[in-house]
Structure formats: C-alpha cells, structure tokens
Amino acid sequence: xVDITGQYMLNLxxxxxxxxxxxxxxxxxxxxxxxxxxxxxxxxxxxxxxxxYVVYFVxxxxxxxxxxxxxxxxxxxxxxxxxxxxxxxxQPLAKxxxxxxxxxxxxxxxxxxxxxxxxxxxxxxxxxxxxxRFFDLPEISTDIxxxxxxxxxxxxxxxxxxxxxxxxxxxxxxxxxIFFMAKTxxxxxxxxxxQDRQAAAVVGINPLKMNTLAFSLGTxxxxxxxxxLVAVFxxxxxxxxxxxxxxxxxxxxxxxGSMPGAxxxxxxxxxxxxxxxxxxxxxxxxxxxxxxxxxLIFALVLLIKPTGLFGRDL
Amino acid sequence: xxxxxxxxxxxxxxxxxxxALPLILRDKQYWLFVATQAYFWAILASSWxxxxxxxxxxxxxxxxxxxxxAYFSGIVGRDLGWxxxxxxxxxxxxxxxVGLIIGLLCLRLRKTYLALFTIAFAEIVRxxxxxxxxxxxxxxxxxxEPLIQTTSYVPYYYLILGLLLGSxxxxxxxxxxxxGLFFRSIREDEEAAAAMGVNVVRYKxxxxxxxxxxxxxxxxxxxxxxxxxxxxxxxxxRMSLVIAMAVIGxxxxxxxxxxxxxxxxxxxxxLQQIPIPAALMPRIVEFKPALENLGFALTERxxxxxxxxxxxxxxxLMVTLRFWQNGLIYPIIQRLTRQEAQAxxxxxxxxxxxxxxxxxxxxxx
Numbered sequence: 001x002v003d004i005t006g007q008y009m010l011n012l013x014x015x016x017x018x019x020x021x022x023x024x025x026x027x028x029x030x031x032x033x034x035x036x037x038x039x040x041x042x043x044x045x046x047x048x049x050x051x052x053y054v055v056y057f058v059x060x061x062x063x064x065x066x067x068x069x070x071x072x073x074x075x076x077x078x079x080x081x082x083x084x085x086x087x088x089x090x091q092p093l094a095k096x097x098x099x100x101x102x103x104x105x106x107x108x109x110x111x112x113x114x115x116x117x118x119x120x121x122x123x124x125x126x127x128x129x130x131x132x133r134f135f136d137l138p139e140i141s142t143d144i145x146x147x148x149x150x151x152x153x154x155x156x157x158x159x160x161x162x163x164x165x166x167x168x169x170x171x172x173x174x175x176x177x178i179f180f181m182a183k184t185x186x187x188x189x190x191x192x193x194x195q196d197r198q199a200a201a202v203v204g205i206n207p208l209k210m211n212t213l214a215f216s217l218g219t220x221x222x223x224x225x226x227x228x229l230v231a232v233f234x235x236x237x238x239x240x241x242x243x244x245x246x247x248x249x250x251x252x253x254x255x256x257g258s259m260p261g262a263x264x265x266x267x268x269x270x271x272x273x274x275x276x277x278x279x280x281x282x283x284x285x286x287x288x289x290x291x292x293x294x295x296l297i298f299a300l301v302l303l304i305k306p307t308g309l310f311g312r313d314l
Numbered sequence: 315x316x317x318x319x320x321x322x323x324x325x326x327x328x329x330x331x332x333x334a335l336p337l338i339l340r341d342k343q344y345w346l347f348v349a350t351q352a353y354f355w356a357i358l359a360s361s362w363x364x365x366x367x368x369x370x371x372x373x374x375x376x377x378x379x380x381x382x383x384a385y386f387s388g389i390v391g392r393d394l395g396w397x398x399x400x401x402x403x404x405x406x407x408x409x410x411x412v413g414l415i416i417g418l419l420c421l422r423l424r425k426t427y428l429a430l431f432t433i434a435f436a437e438i439v440r441x442x443x444x445x446x447x448x449x450x451x452x453x454x455x456x457x458x459e460p461l462i463q464t465t466s467y468v469p470y471y472y473l474i475l476g477l478l479l480g481s482x483x484x485x486x487x488x489x490x491x492x493x494g495l496f497f498r499s500i501r502e503d504e505e506a507a508a509a510m511g512v513n514v515v516r517y518k519x520x521x522x523x524x525x526x527x528x529x530x531x532x533x534x535x536x537x538x539x540x541x542x543x544x545x546x547x548x549x550x551x552r553m554s555l556v557i558a559m560a561v562i563g564x565x566x567x568x569x570x571x572x573x574x575x576x577x578x579x580x581x582x583x584x585l586q587q588i589p590i591p592a593a594l595m596p597r598i599v600e601f602k603p604a605l606e607n608l609g610f611a612l613t614e615r616x617x618x619x620x621x622x623x624x625x626x627x628x629x630x631l632m633v634t635l636r637f638w639q640n641g642l643i644y645p646i647i648q649r650l651t652r653q654e655a656q657a658x659x660x661x662x663x664x665x666x667x668x669x670x671x672x673x674x675x676x677x678x679x
Binding site: 039040042088089092098099100102103104105106107108110111112113114115116117118119121122123125238241242245248249252285288289291292295296298299302303306 | 366370372419422423424425426427429430431433434435437438441442444445549550551554557558561608609620621622624625627628629631632635636639
C-alpha cells in the first residue's frame with residue numbers, strides 16, 4: 001500500500017502529463033487523417049513502431065549523429081511509407097471506386113497494420129531493442145530544481161530525464177504541427193478540405209492531393225512520436241498495438257477530427273491513466289490494468305457522447 | 315437453381331476426402347492435428363463472415379468471445395469440478411451472453427466506431443485475463459481437462475469436423491431464411507431497413523449472439539482438445555488472421571470463408587518449413603548467410619520462413635481487398651455453381667438501358 005500524499009499525487013500528475021504529450025502528438029496524426037480522409041487508420045500504431053525502429057537503427061549506425069536528426073529521418077521515412085500506402089490503397093477509396101467504402105477503409109488499414117507488423121518481425125526479429133538516452137540533462141542545482149544527467153527533481157518530485165526529453169520534443173513537434181496547420185497554405189488547404197471537400201475543390205485545392213498529404217503527415221506524426229519514445233521504452237514489433245489503442249481513445253475522447261481535442265484528450269488520458277494506476281492499491285494489478293483504464297474511458301465516451309469533447313456531429 | 319455437375323463432383327469428393335482423411339494421414343498424425351485446427355479456424359472465420367459480411371457488423375471481439383468460452387469452461391472444470399461437457403455448454407452460453415451485451419452496447423455505433431469499441435473490448439478481456447492470476451492463471455495459461463479420454467487425434471478430428479459442418483448448416487439455413495435477408499438489409503442501409511419494417515435492433519443483436527455462441531462453442535471444444543489456453547491467444551494478430559481468412563475466402567460467403575480458413579491454415583503450416591529437394595539444397599546453402607540475415611532459417615532438408623509467411627499473407631490480404639472484394643475463393647465457387655443459372659438469367663434479360671445510365675451517373679460523380 002502506498003502513502004497517498006500531496007507529493008505522490010503531484011508525481012503521478014506530472015508523469016501523466018509527460019506521457020500525455022506523446023499521446024497527444026500521436027493522436028494529432030490520427031485526427032488529421034480522420035478529418036481529411038474521413039477514415040480511422042488502424043495502422044497508426046505500426047507507423048509509430050516503424051518510427052522508433054528507424055531512430056534506433058540510424059543512431060546505431062551513425063553514433064555521432066544528433067538524435068533530433070534521427071527523429072527527422074524517422075519522420076521522413078514514415079511520411080514516405082504513408083505516401084505510398086495512401087496512393088496504392090486509399091486513393092481508390094477517395095475516387096469512389098470502392099463498393100463498400102466504410103468496410104474497405106477498416107479492413108484495408110487493418111491489413112496494412114498486419115503486413116507492416118509482420119514485415120518488421122521478419123526484418124528486425126522479435127527481440128526487444130532500446131535506444132540510448134538522447135542526451136544528458138544539464139546539471140542544475142537550486143532550491144526547487146535539481147537535475148542530474150538522467151533525472152530531474154522539481155519541488156522534490158522526481159521525474160525521468162528520458163521522459164522529459166521525449167515530452168519536450170513532442171511538445172515542439174505539436175507546436176510545429178499547429179503552426180503548419182494554421183499559418184501555411186498547405187495547412188489551410190487541409191483544413192479547408194476537412195470542412196468541405198467540394199467548396200475546397202471550387203477554390204482550387206485538389207482534395208485528392210490533400211488526402212495524400214494528410215495521410216502522409218498523419219503517419220509522419222505517428223512515426224515521430226515513436227521516434228521520441230524509443231529511448232524511453234524497449235521496442236518490439238508489436239509495440240504499436242497498445243499505442244494505436246491509445247490514439248483511438250484520445251481521438252474519440254477529444255472528438256474525431258478535432259485537433260485541440262486530440263491535444264487535450266492526450267493530456268487527459270495521460271493524467272487519468274497515471275492517477276488511476278497510482279491509486280489502485282495492488283501494484284501488480286495496477287500495472288496490468290493501467291491500459292484498461294483508458295479503454296474504459298473510451299467505452300464510456302462511445303456510449304454516452306460519441307462525438308467526444310470537441311467533435312462535430314456524426 | 316440448377317447446379318452444374320462439376321459442383322456435385324467437388325462437394326462429394328470434398329466430403330469423401332475430409333471423412334477419409336484420418337485414414338490417408340495415418341502415418342502423419344501431425345497433419346491430422348493441423349486439419350483439426352484448420353476446421354476450428356474455419357468455424358471462427360465463417361461465423362465472423364456471417365457477422366461482418368452478412369450483417370455488416372465489423373466486430374473485432376470474435377477471438378475474445380471464443381477465449382471467454384474456453385476460459386469459462388476451464389475454470390468451472392477446475393474450481394467447481396464440472397465435467398468438460400457441462401463446461402462447454404456453460405462457456406457457450408456465457409459467450410452468447412457477452413455477445414448479447416456487446417450487441418446491446420453497440421446498437422448506436424456504426425462501422426468504424428463499432429470496430430474501435432470491439433478492439434477496446436478485446437484488449438480489456440486480454441488484460442483482465444492476464445491480471446487475474448487467481449482465476450485464469452494469468453500469462454502462464456490455464457490447463458483444461460480433455461473432453462474425450464484418448465491419445466488419438468481421430469475422435470477429435472471427427473468431432474470438430476462435425477462441429478464445423480453443423481455450424482455451417484445452421485448458419486447456411488439462417489443466412490438463406492428471412493433472417494439472412496434482414497441481416498443483409500441492415501448491412502446495406504440501416505435506416506432504410508428500419509423504415510421497411512425490419513426490427514433492426516432484434517436482428518443486429520441476434521447476429522451478435524448467434525455468432526458469439528458459435529465462436530464460443532468452437533473455442534471451448536477445441537481448447538478441451540488442446541488442453542491449454544493462454545492470454546497470448548487473444549492478441550490482435552489472431553483476430554487479423556480470422557479476418558484475413560474470411561476476406562481471402564470471401565467475406566460474403568460462409569463456404570468461401572470456410573475454405574479460405576482451411577487453405578490459409580494449411581498454407582501457413584506448410585510454409586513454416588518448406589521442404590526442399592536434396593538436389594537443390596547445395597545451391598541454396600550458398601545463400602545461407604544472406605537468407606539468415608533476412609530472417610529465414612535453413613535446416614537439413616527445409617527452409618523455415620518464420621515471419622515472412624505472414625508478410626506474404628498480409629500482402630495477399632491487401633491485394634484481395636483492393637482488387638477482389640468478393641474474395642479469391644468465393645468467385646470460383648460462384649462460377650462453378652451459377653454458370654447455368656447465370657446463362658439463363660442473361661438470356662432472359664433484355665438489354666437494360668437503366669443500368670447503363672446508373673453506371674454513367676456513378677462515373678460522373
């Protein structure tokens with residue numbers, strides 16, 4: 001039995017927020033795909049998994065490379081794979097060549113997930129891999145903040161340096177995505193298509209190209225969230241399965257297709273999971289049911305308010 | 315409907331071979347075991363095809379329901395001393411009950427949401443089984459009493475074959491009755507079906523309960539045969555396999571899904587170790603390091619494909635979905651069975667301008 005003190009709660013809260021930022025980044029990609037293509041990609045977790053492996057192998061091969069370059073390479077690789085997948089498998093859907101679009105979208109992305117997962121098992125094998133720490137924290141020592149190379153204590157609350165680095169990186173990427181969506185021509189084009197395909201086409205935006213862009217960007221965001229996490233968790237080819245589960249929860253909670261919803265939903269899920277797991281008295285059960293808490297939220301949202309926090313009407 | 319003689323030859327030949335298989339495979343007990351498991355997968359794939367292909371409910375909880383029945387049966391056997399038979403019955407009923415609950419909860423959910431919800435449900439079941447060590451044995455698994463006291467595979471072979479044929483006959487009758495039409499009308503357009511007077515709620519739930527019970531029954535019986543179940547059987551990859559079987563066989567056909575499952579299960583087993591003629595072996599050994607780098611393994615007389623066989627089926631699944639949405643096996647069956655009927659209808663039908671304009675409209679969209 002753990003003592004439930006204010007400090008313990010703060011610890012849970014902060015750890016939840018750190019992981020929540022990553023959930024948010026990943027869900028941002030999924031929600032972008034949904035808002036433009038109108039489908040949920042069941043292969044989202046597999047791109048996350050590939051992103052992590054790219055960073056692992058790049059850093060293993062080029063040991064002197066700055067880890068952020070590896071993250072960018074992971075983003076590029078997952079962007080290209082997403083691009084190819086969209087062109088080959090999802091473009092016919094957008095062109096209306098498929099008889100049962102909703103079923104096709106579910107099954108084809110599921111098939112893609114199946115393929116990518118076993119492809120990685122075949123290539124890298126089933127044994128767990130873990131990348132080295134991206135970089136050391138600077139050593140600071142003040143009254144409220146003490147850091148060493150691997151940990152950080154703020155108000156006496158210890159946090160893992162690895163997770164902090166991952167969360168900060170993810171926050172930077174989220175900001176970049178929001179900036180891209182709000183300020184650039186392409187980002188606005190994506191928003192336009194997500195609001196009204198025909199109206200967007202009238203003003204000269206090609207919805208088909210925007211579909212490809214949205215899917216590739218979405219998979220890139222998934223890849224990059226895997227990329228920042230590969231130094232935190234050990235990596236196996238099926239690591240994407242729970243991860244895609246989390247992003248489903250987040251986008252349903254936040255409202256399918258809503259970007260602020262994805263960010264807020266990610267943070268909420270991170271905190272609720274962390275608090276929920278921390279407050280279950282039996283630590284063995286807590287670890288096992290940590291994922292079930294999120295799934296329970298998910299089921300409740302689907303049943304009570306399927307549009308989520310910021311969702312449009314179905 | 316007239317059937318061409320070819321199909322009767324195939325049906326009778328197929329039944330004769332399946333019945334005589336234990337004799338044919340007398341010296342290859344392992345392959346008899348594989349055949350038994352192929353029938354088990356065929357029950358899962360065909361009942362999933364009824365739920366997804368006929369009724370349009372893309373549930374990903376099928377494997378979880380199967381496992382719930384098996385676990386339930388095992389647990390009442392271990393803790394309450396129930397016989398395997400009564401365990402199987404109670405397990406099947408529990409699976410049906412859980413199917414009922416899923417059906418009730420999912421009434422409001424459409425396609426994608428239903429898929430998401432059932433994936434979440436299956437994961438919760440897996441996590442709970444993993445966590446509740448006292449009941450389920452956790453990751454270490456649960457041992458089940460054998461249903462038949464025998465060391466031979468033959469009784470189980472006929473039992474599971476009988477189960478497959480029985481459930482197929484039942485589902486076939488269901489699919490070709492009014493219920494089958496109601497299922498299909500719900501799949502095509504729920505509102506329209508409701509407007510036409512189909513009790514959508516009742517038939518949706520019925521589809522869930524019936525398929526859950528069939529999956530549960532198969533799961534409980536098969537695991538009393540294997541004697542062991544572990545939560546690793548509930549991973550999403552196994553569900554993907556059921557889906558791949560149904561899709562490649564033909565998602566809108568019970569017999570297509572059945573044959574798809576049997577075909578895939580046998581291919582996967584065979585591809586695990588592809589035997590290589592002795593004459594070719596020296597040539598392949600030259601590439602040994604390259605092959606091993608890629609994840610293949612070489613033995614004395616065979617090449618092991620490990621995960622690559624699944625990669626192949628992943629590609630096959632995507633290609634099938636993309637180009638042959640009716641599956642690969644179902645169209646063949648259709649050709650064999652409907653040739654004459656088709657010829658008749660085509661002869662009766664006058665050139666239909668209505669269809670042309672409809673097609674044009676579609677292409678203009």
